[in-house]
Amino acid sequence: MSHWERLATQSQIHAESDYQKAGYRLVMEHVLYAGDSRSRTAYELIVRHRKDYDALLAQLGMTITHNPHMGYVVATPSQYVADKMRLSETRLALVLRRLYDDKMHVAEIVGGEAFVDMIELERAYKDLLNRELPASSALNEQLQAMKRYGIARLEDTHDEQRQQVVVRPGIVDVLGETALLQLAAHANAPEEDASDETA
Known part of the structure; x- marks a missing residue:
């Protein structure tokens, strides 16, 4: 059982693909905003499972910054x-x-x-x-x-x-x-x- 599959089983709300899509969207879009209806779910999953996404993006040479006050997460590559x-x-x-x-x-x-x-x-x-x-x-x-x-x-x-x-x-x-x-x-x-x- 994959890590995302395990989280999906525990959550009973989100499918494994939801977790995968959230990570993919952050990498592709760089910034996800809580206030944007199309990225709200991805934002919430990343914030809720921050350690998992930190580990995932670290393998791609990226770091995640979360600004809870302004309601966004950013993926920043070490090579800008x-x-x-x-x-x-x-x-x-x-x-x-x-x-x-x-x-x-x-x-x-x-x-x-x-x-x-x-x-x-x-x-x-x-x-x-x-x-x-x-x-x-x-x-x-x-x-x-x-x-x-x-x-x-x-x-x-x-x-x-x-x-x-x-x-x-x-x-x-x-x-x-x-x-x-x-x-x-x-x-x-x-x-x-x-x-x-x-x-």
């Missing part, structure tokens, strides 16, 4: 995940982290999330990177990548002019101090073909 980010994504991630820190500093955080409108994002991008915010289609593609990393999402709105980027609390752990230094070095790399470069 953003070395797979494109240069353009790296730049956007740095700007989003800075905006999150700024909003945290002035207590403009709601439920752990920072809401940033497009004008604010455009201004910060220009101030911090001395370059223009990418065009709408490229920006949307980059924001989808930020969503995959569990650090931001685009607020659903019918008015494109009033769109907001929601910077999620997991950004603090996904982009910790070491990651920020690596990202900053990468973002300042000489420009070649920014659309295809990876870190």
